[in-house]
Amino acid sequence: MDARFLGITELVEAPPVAVVVDVMRAFTVAAWAFAQGADKIVLAESLDEALALKARHPDWVALKDGPPAPGFDLVNSPGMLRAVDLGGRTVVQKTTAGTVGALAVKEASLVLCASFVVAEATAQLLRTRTSDSVTFVVTGEDGQADEDLSCAQYIARRATGAATDATEFLRRAAGSRAAAELAEGVRQGVHVDDVALCLEVDRFPFAMVATLEGSLMVIRPYPVPSQPHDYRS
Structure with a gap:
């Protein structure tokens, strides 16, 4: 598999297969939202669009980066989200990097949203695809965020089926500026457990597939059968 690692601004066209990585915290939060029962996640282009979607659908849950703000129900924190019941709800998510990266590749034939908590499921799904080339979108710090790059490199290794120890990749992420x-x-909008929750490898047995549904980019969980693996010490 030919893996490319690009920042959002380096994308000149939609690749056939894109894995959009945001470890701290958009796509760790998205995974937790599904674990807490969310039906789907709608990615908003802007805070105004998120609020407009919420206004049209009062039962939807609006989530953003940073501190709490009028009109938004939640902040982008896995530590806070794990105590929230989202059973059957639709979440509208707008973040600084992760949602921007996913929307930048919305025309790709396959878009996966990823972080360490869904790493193996993402790699397994990639292994079922026939594409020779996968573009990993490193969303943080103009493509330089080490927590996102290390996760992307880890998933890329696992997607080839190579035995890969997660320890060094997690060490890099733990030492990142974001952490x-x-x-x-x-x-702001941080829980004391956020970093630890973002560094849990394979917490959840599903990948996250984003597709265009009408005019909206929507993430849904994609269950992946559990398989024995040999990547952790």
């Missing part, structure tokens, strides 16, 4: 900013309270 430090979350731990030190530089970012």
